Amino acid sequence: MIEILWFLVDSMLVLLLLALAWTTCSSRDVMRAVTLFIAMGLLLAIIWARLKAPDLALAEAIIGAGVSGALLLSAISDYPSTAITSHRSPLMHGIINTFTLALTILMSWAVWHGLNMSDGVRLSEQVSSQIPVSGVSNPVTAVLLNFRAYDTLLELAVVLTAVLAVLILNDKRADSAASSPLLRGMTRWLVPLLVVTSGYLLWVGAHAPGGAFQAGAMLAAAMILLQLAYPSIHRGFNLYLLRVLLVAGIFTFVLVGLWMMSANDDFLAYTPAWAGTLILIIETAATISIAAALTLAYIGGRPTGWETGDHVITGKEDAG
Amino acid sequence: MISTQLLYSLAGVGLFAIGLRATLLHHLLLPRLLALNVCGAGVFLIFIAVAYAGIEGMADPVPHALVLTGIVVAVSATAMALALGRRLESKESETMKSEAMKDE
Amino acid sequence: MISASASTSILTIALLFALIILLLSLFIGLIRAWLGPSVEDRFSAVLLIGTGGVAILMILAIVLQIPALYDVALVLALLAVVGTVALTQSETTHD
Amino acid sequence: MIDSLAVLAVFFGLFFFLSGSIGLLRLPDVFSRLHALAKADNIGLAFVTLGIILLEPSLLNDIKLVIIWLLIMAASAVSSHLVARRALRGERDDD
Numbered sequence: 001m002i003e004i005l006w007f008l009v010d011s012m013l014v015l016l017l018l019a020l021a022w023t024t025c026s027s028r029d030v031m032r033a034v035t036l037f038i039a040m041g042l043l044l045a046i047i048w049a050r051l052k053a054p055d056l057a058l059a060e061a062i063i064g065a066g067v068s069g070a071l072l073l074s075a076i077s078d079y080p081s082t083a084i085t086s087h088r089s090p091l092m093h094g095i096i097n098t099f100t101l102a103l104t105i106l107m108s109w110a111v112w113h114g115l116n117m118s119d120g121v122r123l124s125e126q127v128s129s130q131i132p133v134s135g136v137s138n139p140v141t142a143v144l145l146n147f148r149a150y151d152t153l154l155e156l157a158v159v160l161t162a163v164l165a166v167l168i169l170n171d172k173r174a175d176s177a178a179s180s181p182l183l184r185g186m187t188r189w190l191v192p193l194l195v196v197t198s199g200y201l202l203w204v205g206a207h208a209p210g211g212a213f214q215a216g217a218m219l220a221a222a223m224i225l226l227q228l229a230y231p232s233i234h235r236g237f238n239l240y241l242l243r244v245l246l247v248a249g250i251f252t253f254v255l256v257g258l259w260m261m262s263a264n265d266d267f268l269a270y271t272p273a274w275a276g277t278l279i280l281i282i283e284t285a286a287t288i289s290i291a292a293a294l295t296l297a298y299i300g301g302r303p304t305g306w307e308t309g310d311h312v313i314t315g316k317e318d319a320g
Numbered sequence: 321m322i323s324t325q326l327l328y329s330l331a332g333v334g335l336f337a338i339g340l341r342a343t344l345l346h347h348l349l350l351p352r353l354l355a356l357n358v359c360g361a362g363v364f365l366i367f368i369a370v371a372y373a374g375i376e377g378m379a380d381p382v383p384h385a386l387v388l389t390g391i392v393v394a395v396s397a398t399a400m401a402l403a404l405g406r407r408l409e410s411k412e413s414e415t416m417k418s419e420a421m422k423d424e
Numbered sequence: 425m426i427s428a429s430a431s432t433s434i435l436t437i438a439l440l441f442a443l444i445i446l447l448l449s450l451f452i453g454l455i456r457a458w459l460g461p462s463v464e465d466r467f468s469a470v471l472l473i474g475t476g477g478v479a480i481l482m483i484l485a486i487v488l489q490i491p492a493l494y495d496v497a498l499v500l501a502l503l504a505v506v507g508t509v510a511l512t513q514s515e516t517t518h519d
Numbered sequence: 520m521i522d523s524l525a526v527l528a529v530f531f532g533l534f535f536f537l538s539g540s541i542g543l544l545r546l547p548d549v550f551s552r553l554h555a556l557a558k559a560d561n562i563g564l565a566f567v568t569l570g571i572i573l574l575e576p577s578l579l580n581d582i583k584l585v586i587i588w589l590l591i592m593a594a595s596a597v598s599s600h601l602v603a604r605r606a607l608r609g610e611r612d613d614d
Binding site: 016032038062176179204228229 | 436450454503509510514
């Protein structure tokens with residue numbers, strides 16, 4: 001009985017997901033596509049929760065539903081036409097459809113075959129045997145910042161490269177119109193709440209789902225909300241500080257790595273006794289860098305006065 | 321448990337296929353980016369479905385960490401692609417303006 | 425002992441039924457997102473998915489015994505606002 | 520006993536969710552649809568939260584659940600306002 005009900009729940013989730021994906025991809029209007037895409041992000045967060053991946057559910061709820069939705073929506077105004085039309089010929093249409101169908105069948109067979117093969121050595125056993133020396137008790141954080149710290153270092157580099165490209169390519173978008181007083185009122189109590197939640201996610205990441213990425217994206221969402229409610233707030237940014245914050249994560253990471261190399265002969269090989277503290281230090285710096293990067297990506301380019309550094313001082317303190 | 325894994329993996333394959341088809345069909349940047357993101361979500365779903373170990377069991381944390389990295393990289397790549405598209409759009413409108421000037 | 429586990433499984437079955445009904449209600453809401461006709465109609469469907477998602481996450485937290493899902497529900501409640509604000513503040517009005 | 524009370528509360532909340540989404544589908548314009556949505560947001564989620572609080576033993580998580588509910592209440596009020604404002608603006612543009 002319970003199995004059948006679970007199966008029903010699973011099939012409804014899958015059906016909803018596929019329907020949303022299909023309508024997102026076949027929309028004739030950009031606004032409709034983006035709205036459905038945000039709905040798909042919300043649904044994906046539920047699916048990660050169902051598949052017992054709460055870390056991912058957190059990240060998807062923040063990034064999929066909040067940050068990337070806001071990014072795409074602000075980008076809509078960059079394009080003069082929002083009607084989606086396909087310029088492919090009927091023949092090309094047929095070729096693409098056949099190709100996709102063939103690929104789908106091939107991949108389905110591969111997945112079916114792969115899942116029916118005998119279980120090899122699962123990495124999860126190795127991970128859980130090494131958790132006690134990792135300095136944290138949340139396995140995902142242990143993998144990200146201890147066992148596979150290289151990956152995370154390079155990931156921060158990828159984020160930095162992407163935001164550098166954004167900064168090189170464009171000036172920031174024109175300020176949008178003023179917002180409603182109710183929104184500004186809500187922002188005043190919601191933003192502190194978002195910042196506190198971000199700190200909570202950073203702290204809790206050591207022993208429960210959470211961590212630097214979720215916390216950083218949360219902080220970025222707070223900045224995006226501020227930007228939406230007070231469109232001219234970016235004029236108050238301290239641009240020197242912003243530059244420092246942008247590279248703080250990767251700088252701290254490399255510094256810790258080199259320090260540990262002098263002690264343990266290996267880059268990023270933490271001394272187990274200090275591992276917990278070191279991971280928290282790295283995560284704090286990474287949180288701030290990710291938040292700064294995503295905020296700049298949302299603004300869409302260089303803030304006013306980025307090259308010269310003399311920005312318009314409005315008396316507002318920099319928040320991030 | 322295997323049926324749950326199979327169901328979600330096949331859904332991931334379906335998601336990937338839907339995204340791929342739309343990426344190939346559209347020619348505007350924004351819908352293409354959306355479609356590519358749908359593709360990525362399909363890949364993530366296959367990873368997490370394979371990591372799943374039943375209602376009672378503990379899921380494998382390694383794919384979770386990989387996909388977490390993937391989500392952050394995907395959003396950065398999207399931001400970069402949007403910036404490229406915006407630059408392209410402004411260059412195009414500039415060219416169109418200067419051509420219109422020449423015609424007059 | 426036996427009666428305790430029996431009542432747990434009855435509870436699980438009831439909560440799974442609740443999940444199915446919630447998903448059904450999301451599905452009905454999504455039809456509105458597909459039909460439109462105006463942008464605002466789609467937004468209200470997204471709002472419904474946000475609230476319904478919070479309810480689903482709460483129930484999943486009990487059924488799967490993962491208390492961390494309350495955090496996800498909290499984050500979803502917070503971020504649904506950011507998403508809606510981004511949607512309503514965006515400039516385009518055509519559909 | 521507590522379990523059955525909790526399930527009762529959850530299903531009572533689900534009734535509002537289901538009627539909210541049916542309202543979203545059936546009602547004629549954006550503003551009445553938003554009104555239907557508010558029922559799901561406020562009363563529906565309130566009873567689901569109540570049911571989950573009865574099932575959740577940890578006091579800390581109970582507090583978290585109450586915070587989520589309060590957040591959703593505030594968020595739904597603001598979001599509905601923003602969506603309705605946008606819809607009104609669009610109507611004025613058409614004239």
